[in-house]
Amino acid sequence: MPRGKKKLPEVSSGSMADIAFLLLIFFLVTTTIANDKGILLRLPPPPDPLQEQLDIKIPDRNIFTILANSKDQLLVEGEPFEGSMDDLKNDVKKFILNFGKPTPDGIEIYNSLPPQMKAFVNANGRNPESSDDPTSLKSIVSFKSARGTSYDLYVGILDAMNAAYNEVYASRVGITTEEWLSLDRSNSMQKEMYSRGRSGIPRAISIAEPD
Amino acid sequence: MPKFKKNSNTSEDIPTAALPDIIFMLLFFFMVTTVMRETDIMVKQKIPRATQLTKIERKSLVSYIYVGEPKNVSLYGSEPKIQINDVFITAEDIIGFVNTEKDKLDEVERDQITMSMKVDVDVKMGIISDVQQELRKANALKILYSTIKRVAEK
Numbered sequence: 001m002p003r004g005k006k007k008l009p010e011v012s013s014g015s016m017a018d019i020a021f022l023l024l025i026f027f028l029v030t031t032t033i034a035n036d037k038g039i040l041l042r043l044p045p046p047p048d049p050l051q052e053q054l055d056i057k058i059p060d061r062n063i064f065t066i067l068a069n070s071k072d073q074l075l076v077e078g079e080p081f082e083g084s085m086d087d088l089k090n091d092v093k094k095f096i097l098n099f100g101k102p103t104p105d106g107i108e109i110y111n112s113l114p115p116q117m118k119a120f121v122n123a124n125g126r127n128p129e130s131s132d133d134p135t136s137l138k139s140i141v142s143f144k145s146a147r148g149t150s151y152d153l154y155v156g157i158l159d160a161m162n163a164a165y166n167e168v169y170a171s172r173v174g175i176t177t178e179e180w181l182s183l184d185r186s187n188s189m190q191k192e193m194y195s196r197g198r199s200g201i202p203r204a205i206s207i208a209e210p211d
Numbered sequence: 212m213p214k215f216k217k218n219s220n221t222s223e224d225i226p227t228a229a230l231p232d233i234i235f236m237l238l239f240f241f242m243v244t245t246v247m248r249e250t251d252i253m254v255k256q257k258i259p260r261a262t263q264l265t266k267i268e269r270k271s272l273v274s275y276i277y278v279g280e281p282k283n284v285s286l287y288g289s290e291p292k293i294q295i296n297d298v299f300i301t302a303e304d305i306i307g308f309v310n311t312e313k314d315k316l317d318e319v320e321r322d323q324i325t326m327s328m329k330v331d332v333d334v335k336m337g338i339i340s341d342v343q344q345e346l347r348k349a350n351a352l353k354i355l356y357s358t359i360k361r362v363a364e365k
Contacts, residue, residue, distance in 0.1 A: 010223065024233070024236060024237065024240070036270075036357060037266055037358065038264060038265065039261055039264065039265065039355070039356045040265045040325075040354070041354045041356065042352055042353060042354075043343060043347050043353075043354060044352075045350070045352060145336045145340075147337030147340065148335050148336070148337065150332070150334075150335060151259065151330050151331070151332060151333075151334045151335065151336060152332040152333075154339070159261040159358075162263040166263055181264065181265070185268070209340060209344070210336055210337070210340045
């Protein structure tokens with residue numbers, strides 16, 4: 001090159017800062033801080049020795065029993081269960097929305113249901129051998145595990161039971177389960193939706209002590 | 212090429228005045244978002260997956276209980292153990308632990324305390340139910356089984 005050394009063309013780096021900022025802002029917006037999430041459960045209060053144990057008789061038809069043994073085998077409503085957790089969820093949902101012999105409160109709840117849920121009830125429910133209605137003490141989902149049951153299965157069943165309830169609540173207010181779970185209770189409108197979904201149908205999940 | 216040479220008297224330095232700001236911003240970002248891990252977890256923690264997750268609304272009300280097989284099997288054996296803070300405890304000690312945790316909270320919030328159970332998938336239910344019985348005695352009735360979101364297969 002007789003003309004002498006040519007200067008190397010330089011890339012202008014003035015916009016580096018902008019690029020960096022853009023990246024930073026992108027990550028700022030997209031990062032979700034790992035938050036502790038999980039399945040919430042309320043334990044029953046400890047038995048009070050001074051108080052007489054109230055013996056409330058609940059007919060068998062109003063209790064949906066799930067038993068798990070040490071080999072992780074399931075007994076659902078007295079019969080061995082081989083299906084998936086999704087099937088279990090659907091069984092629980094059918095049980096909750098059975099309306100076999102509704103009380104006045106139950107009839108009121110039934111009348112407040114959206115049409116597609118009424119159709120669901122009429123197609124799957126109305127079984128006199130299953131729960132009366134979804135109100136308090138008329139449908140209880142009970143789960144009993146053994147000491148040797150794996151925690152994985154326990155969580156899976158707890159998840160299925162909660163999923164059934166959440167599905168019922170969500171379809172009552174006409175949203176998907178995902179949307180239901182992300183309802184923000186500090187927002188008054190969403191809180192109203194939340195209490196509307198849950199009103200009259202308590203999450204009656206009973207976890208029995210393993211023996 | 213005189214036309215182009217004219218420009219060469221402009222400064223070619225990168226203005227670095229904004230660099231400190233960038234660094235500071237990054238710094239603040241990580242400062243704000245970092246959660247200090249104050250305990251050294253000594254048990255295996257393969258958290259199960261589930262779909263119906265609830266978020267914890269107030270982090271200050273949460274205390275953690277770790278259950279799993281000890282990582283150091285030669286020292287602690289392979290039976291699942293309960294860990295709180297930095298020590299292994301037995302189920303009977305849980306009442307004391309709950310009470311110290313409750314003391315840290317305001318009086319009005321004490322019964323709102325949430326125990327987050329971080330349990331390994333390979334643990335059997337026996338030890339979990341022991342823990343739960345003790346929690347009932349200690350009147351810490353809100354439990355959160357810590358799980359990871361499972362993407363629904365549909």
